[in-house]
Amino acid sequence: xxxxxTNQKPQSEMSYTVQQLVSVNPYNPDILPDLENYVNExxxxxxxxxxxxxxxxxxxxxxxxxxxxxxxxxxLIKALMAMPAPDFSxxxxxxxxxxxxxxxxxxxxxxxxxxxxxxxxxxxxTLIVLSHYLETARFRQFWDEAAKSRHILEVVPGFEQAIQAxxxxxxxxxYQKVPRSxxxxxxxxxxxxxxxxxxxxxxxxxxxxxxxxxxxxxxxxPHNEFNDPELKKSAADGIPLENITRIxxxxx
Amino acid sequence: MAGAVPYDSxxxxxxxxxxxxxxxxxxxxxxxxxxxxxxxxxxxNVYEIHQMYETSFQSISDRFFKDVPWPSVDAVxxxxxxxxxxxxxxxxxxxxxxxxxxSPTLKQRIDSWDNYCNLFQVVLHGVVNMQLPNQxxxxxxxxxxxxxxxxxxxxxxxKNKTEQExxxxxxxxxxxxxxxxxxxxxxxxxxxSIIQILEQEKEGLEQFTATDGYDYSGGSNVxxxxxxxxxxxxxxxxxxxxxxxxxxxxxxxxDITQQGVYTSVIGSHITTIYHYGFANLMLRKYTEAxxxxxxxxxxxxxxxxxxxxxxxxxxxxxxxxxxxxxxxVTLSLCPQLKLVEETVNSQLREKYGEKMLxxxxxxxxxxALYDELFSYACPKFITPSAPSYDEPLVxxxxxxxxxxxxxxxxxVKQQQLLSGIRTFLNVYSxxxxxxxxxxxxxxEHTLRTxxxxxxxKMHSVNSDGKxxxxxxxxxxxxxxxxxVVESKAPKKYGDYFMRQIVKxxxxxxDIDRIKLE
Numbered sequence: 001x002x003x004x005x006t007n008q009k010p011q012s013e014m015s016y017t018v019q020q021l022v023s024v025n026p027y028n029p030d031i032l033p034d035l036e037n038y039v040n041e042x043x044x045x046x047x048x049x050x051x052x053x054x055x056x057x058x059x060x061x062x063x064x065x066x067x068x069x070x071x072x073x074x075x076l077i078k079a080l081m082a083m084p085a086p087d088f089s090x091x092x093x094x095x096x097x098x099x100x101x102x103x104x105x106x107x108x109x110x111x112x113x114x115x116x117x118x119x120x121x122x123x124x125x126t127l128i129v130l131s132h133y134l135e136t137a138r139f140r141q142f143w144d145e146a147a148k149s150r151h152i153l154e155v156v157p158g159f160e161q162a163i164q165a166x167x168x169x170x171x172x173x174x175y176q177k178v179p180r181s182x183x184x185x186x187x188x189x190x191x192x193x194x195x196x197x198x199x200x201x202x203x204x205x206x207x208x209x210x211x212x213x214x215x216x217x218x219x220x221x222p223h224n225e226f227n228d229p230e231l232k233k234s235a236a237d238g239i240p241l242e243n244i245t246r247i248x249x250x251x252x
Numbered sequence: 253m254a255g256a257v258p259y260d261s262x263x264x265x266x267x268x269x270x271x272x273x274x275x276x277x278x279x280x281x282x283x284x285x286x287x288x289x290x291x292x293x294x295x296x297n298v299y300e301i302h303q304m305y306e307t308s309f310q311s312i313s314d315r316f317f318k319d320v321p322w323p324s325v326d327a328v329x330x331x332x333x334x335x336x337x338x339x340x341x342x343x344x345x346x347x348x349x350x351x352x353x354x355s356p357t358l359k360q361r362i363d364s365w366d367n368y369c370n371l372f373q374v375v376l377h378g379v380v381n382m383q384l385p386n387q388x389x390x391x392x393x394x395x396x397x398x399x400x401x402x403x404x405x406x407x408x409x410x411k412n413k414t415e416q417e418x419x420x421x422x423x424x425x426x427x428x429x430x431x432x433x434x435x436x437x438x439x440x441x442x443x444x445s446i447i448q449i450l451e452q453e454k455e456g457l458e459q460f461t462a463t464d465g466y467d468y469s470g471g472s473n474v475x476x477x478x479x480x481x482x483x484x485x486x487x488x489x490x491x492x493x494x495x496x497x498x499x500x501x502x503x504x505x506x507d508i509t510q511q512g513v514y515t516s517v518i519g520s521h522i523t524t525i526y527h528y529g530f531a532n533l534m535l536r537k538y539t540e541a542x543x544x545x546x547x548x549x550x551x552x553x554x555x556x557x558x559x560x561x562x563x564x565x566x567x568x569x570x571x572x573x574x575x576x577x578x579x580x581v582t583l584s585l586c587p588q589l590k591l592v593e594e595t596v597n598s599q600l601r602e603k604y605g606e607k608m609l610x611x612x613x614x615x616x617x618x619x620a621l622y623d624e625l626f627s628y629a630c631p632k633f634i635t636p637s638a639p640s641y642d643e644p645l646v647x648x649x650x651x652x653x654x655x656x657x658x659x660x661x662x663x664v665k666q667q668q669l670l671s672g673i674r675t676f677l678n679v680y681s682x683x684x685x686x687x688x689x690x691x692x693x694x695x696e697h698t699l700r701t702x703x704x705x706x707x708x709k710m711h712s713v714n715s716d717g718k719x720x721x722x723x724x725x726x727x728x729x730x731x732x733x734x735x736v737v738e739s740k741a742p743k744k745y746g747d748y749f750m751r752q753i754v755k756x757x758x759x760x761x762d763i764d765r766i767k768l769e
Contacts, residue, residue: 026438027431027434027435027438028431028435029431050497054495054497054498058493058495058498061493061636061637062430062431062636062637063637064637084708084711084713084719085713085717086535086536086712086713089534089535089659089663090495090496090497090535092659093494093495093496093534093655093656093659094493094494094495096635096637096651096652096655097651097654097655132666135666135705135708135709136666136701136705137700137701137702137704137705137708138701139701170704170707170708171704173707173708173711173719174703174704174707174728174729175728175729175730176728176729176730177729177730177731178729178731179731179732182700212731218731225721226707226711226719226721226728227728228728229726229728229737244750247750247753247754247757250753250754250757251753
């Protein structure tokens with residue numbers, strides 16, 4: 001989550017230079033190699049810059065002959081890891097169809113099902129399918145597909161943790177109390193490892209547990225403005241500081 | 253906007269073919285127009301310049317130049333001391349007139365690009381000492397982006413290109429090059445320091461908005477205001493490229509919740525909000541889009557009568573209709589009806605009430621409607637890259653639009669079951685997952701995923717990385733029960749108290765002033 005994920009690692013020199021380039025001189029074909037190198041650095045140092053990556057995709061859009069499918073795939077994986085931010089869609093908006101050699105055929109099944117039939121680079125097809133599963137909270141299908149596509153995903157360290165963080169985010173805005181089985185499926189962890197995982201979050205993230213009627217375990221998320229209506233109301237009644245400053249002379 | 257007869261060059265030989273256009277023939281009204289305009293510009297009479305630019309130019313065009321270009325710049329230059337800058341300005345109007353009434357040739361497109369380059373370079377060098385009306389400065393940026401869009405569309409239609417045209421395209425590959433366009437806009441923003449000016453204005457250290465951008469201390473408003481409007485130009489270009497996120501970033505220094513220089517010209521106001529709303533729609537920031545469309549549509553409703561005579565009237569009406577379509581689409585995905593003002597709502601129901609009902613069914617017919625409205629209202633997306641002239645000649649001018657449409661429909665498809673959930677949530681205050689699943693004819697596991705999708709889709713991430721809710725009907729899940737939260741408008745106690753405090757203070761001040769005998 002979040003635009004510029006640093007995972008508590010200090011910004012490298014390269015990242016600082018690239019950020020400068022992107023903000024000062026973004027419409028410049030010469031910075032393309034720097035941006036490509038920066039993608040690789042983001043992958044290896046587990047950092048993320050959506051601005052720099054969008055800048056690169058833009059340059060690819062201006063000069064499609066210079067596009068590297070490998071770099072684009074990495075950008076897309078990093079974008080998936082940024083969910084719930086819409087970065088993956090932002091990237092797709094910038095990748096011309098003829099470059100991806102796609103022929104989108106949406107086969108509409110009734111109700112919930114949907115198949116995307118296309119002829120395109122296998123990795124892009126896989127990533128779009130994975131994104132679809134995540135966007136529609138179909139975590140079981142996501143982890144199944146991810147397991148099959150390990151060879152594509154393992155180039156980017158931290159992928160699994162990032163998706164688990166996203167899954168927890170979605171659960172915590174929808175649920176006050178979630179059954180253990182639902183959590184397990186969402187983050188693809190079971191058994192003792194899941195116990196440890198839950199312990200960790202009880203200590204560090206304010207989770208709690210209780211038993212439900214079926215003797216299953218319920219995980220209780222801390223209340224936030226999205227899963228607790230009471231909290232939302234108080235947020236909405238706030239007054240912006242600028243308005244208070246207008247009456248300070250009167251009160252003073 | 254296309255006429256039937258393209259002209260080969262503004263410098264064509266005396267007495268052209270069919271319609272007898274003579275670029276060197278200068279009617280008296282044109283002569284006095286340029287002489288007058290030149291003097292007003294030298295004397296910095298902004299009001300007069302505006303009158304001439306907006307009214308005189310139009311009426312002369314209507315009388316003499318309905319479907320022919322104005323006289324060539326060489327023919328009028330003698331009347332204005334061959335002033336270099338005035339000639340650039342004249343040519344800018346000349347080309348704009350051409351694009352509006354006729355169909356430009358490739359050579360003319362390239363010449364217009366050259367003119368803009370020269371004009372912007374003069375401005376960027378800071379040697380311009382004029383005050384021009386905001387309307388004109390906005391039109392320059394707006395037309396610049398429009399001609400870029402037009403060029404990309406033109407270039408992408410390779411099928412019927414002649415050898416000559418292809419040769420010209422290859423030769424002048426810098427003309428309307430996407431890097432060039434973006435860099436000029438960016439340069440205007442930077443050189444004018446407009447971002448810093450707006451920042452400092454917030455702290456009271458600068459005057460810009462208060463004077464509508466005009467410089468009352470003897471300087472020039474041209475660079476500053478062009479820089480300001482270029483931010484909106486960048487928003488527009490980025491939307492045309494499908495880069496909504498960057499587009500919104502470009503407009504960030506402008507506070508669109510307030511009046512500003514962008515509202516001083518109706519065209520700029522509408523263009524800003526149209527693209528801002530569209531970008532937010534594509535980024536799933538539905539509430540924000542609804543809010544802004546609502547405001548501008550109300551504004552247009554109240555003020556369009558004042559623009560009936562203006563040359564922008566048709567454009568205003570067109571954008572008005574397009575924004576109603578976008579609002580209809582946004583509300584079908586996120587029915588936050590309480591954000592829509594009554595006047596706008598009744599107009600909306602009149603135009604799209606029936607279609608909105610059908611769109612919320614999310615069946616095949618609904619998708620056709622989403623397609624129809626999106627296609628009608630979306631910007632004219634472009635492919636910025638030059639074609640490979642060696643490949644077989646095909647038309648690919650629709651590619652960019654088709655991609656954006658597909659991605660949009662893809663998003664709509666993902667939200668298909670949400671409207672069903674909404675119906676039930678509006679009826680129940682609590683309902684078990686089992687019961688809800690049976691009503692929706694899905695299994696419980698699927699229902700859980702649908703509910704989570706609903707939550708995910710109805711929240712967006714703002715520029716600080718914070719989660720923002722767009723939820724209309726809110727709910728949360730407790731194990732296997734769904735609890736629906738009634739969304740009441742919160743009582744604005746704070747607001748009420750503030751107003752009373754100010755009022756009381758006013759009364760006390762008044763009483764203090766009363767002198768008792």
